[in-house]
Amino acid sequence: MNRLATRKHGVGTARLFIVVGFLVLLEIGPRVWGSNSLAIVPLSVMVLQIVEFFSTGVIWRHLTATGSMVLTAFLLATTSGLAIGYALWRNRRLSRMLNPYLTSYYALPVFAFYPALIGIFGVNRVPIILIAWAWAVVAVIVNTVTGFSKIKDSHHKLTRVYRLNRWQAFRRVQFPAAAPFIFNGIKLAVTYSIIGVVASEFILAPEGLGWLVSFHYNNFGVSEMYGAILLIVVLTMTITTLVSAAEHRIRTAG
């Protein structure tokens, strides 16, 4: 048991070393080898670019655009995913019918539909939100169905012993029992919403963080491009970490 405890610290420090080492490489590497600064810039230049984005205020329009689209897609995906997942769990036959499609869903190149959606709706938020929703919703559905199917018989019997009606049974027994998987689905929904929105913006959009990267690439603004990329990476990692921490907090509290 003691060995496990020291191993845990070892893992943390090893990860820290790797991350710090990578950042150092990112700072020194371009200065030493990258004399052609057309391919990469040092980390400090990237960070300075981000600061400039904020100080000139250029970034806010894109941040709000991307942020609002991600939020919309996430809320849509979570609510529809939970609803559909619950409905599937209640209806076994429908579940079995759809199961092969749900397990193979992520083999679909969903982003190949993006131009078609643009053809229908135009170059605005709607296709982006639709693609991000389509990318995220199935993860929620699958995790919801799995979560509810993991409810033990003892839980079901409990609802009958206490004579709970359907809503009470759901709120008091079924949902808490399925919660771990459902939270995992919600975590995935956050990640996939971000990926869906930013990737779509990157390909074609009126504005947004993804658009910012492609704009600067196309206009040979290498430092600005790397600044935008770094900003996206940092934001995504921060959000993912916060969601994980929130999940941990809820799990240990409940």
Place this chain on the structure above:
Amino acid sequence: MANHEQTTVDPPVDERATVAARPVPVWRKVRLDRLGALVVPVIVFIAWQLAAMAVGDVAMVTPAATVAALIDGFTSGWLTPSLAITVRVAAIAFAVAAVLGLWAGFVLGLGRFWGTVMEGPLLWVYSIPKVTLFPIFLLFLGLGDRSQVAFGAFHGFFPLTLFVLNGIKAMSPVYVKVGRVYGLGRWKTFSRVVVPATLPSTVTGLRYCFSLAFLGVILGEMFAARQGAGHLLIQAMGLRQLERVFAIALALVLVALLVNALFIVAERTVAARRGQTGAVTS
């Protein structure tokens, strides 16, 4: 029969009159949920047709027109070369990602410490919108096939590594100990014990690897390429050739689903074989 020693009891009903002996009508034999699974594409088709009729052909294309455009793409040849390029690039990207991913997955999975350490960063990279890193590939490797292959491989590498890694972690340590009891060397333990034990998750990982490599190649072509199906997609969209846009998307979906189906068959074969050998499942 009553003359012999009465060791059996005569059934109350003649066997031929029982329900089990009655011939089963054909429609009872067909598994209803298998049939049901085929209903889904039909429903999707119908919904698509209705939506197209409601929206009008300025913005949306009917299924029939899409299929017609698809066939036209193959017969008159505006689709075939581009699709072939995309599939070829995706295949190479998948091969690269598979080799690297399998190696990384097994190395990290078997090396307990580094596996746990690297899983964190791997998950982080997996969760960022990797498309935004594509310009980096372009800047370093140029505009040609190399950056497409590298980016596709980059896309497919991470899920495969994570699947293999988790497959090894989920493997019962008893297996390795049994290997030691039999005095198997390191390579034999690996090939005779670890690989078969983790085969299901490895095959699933390879399936995701191809899907994501394929998607990565398409995304790369949509952003900056002068050939391939992704590029054709953007071009047709710019020219408002909506039938072509829908047809190319359909072609890509069909290719992806076909390869995916092959992997699913492989997964089922692996699962069936495991059942037959009676291997101890965790």
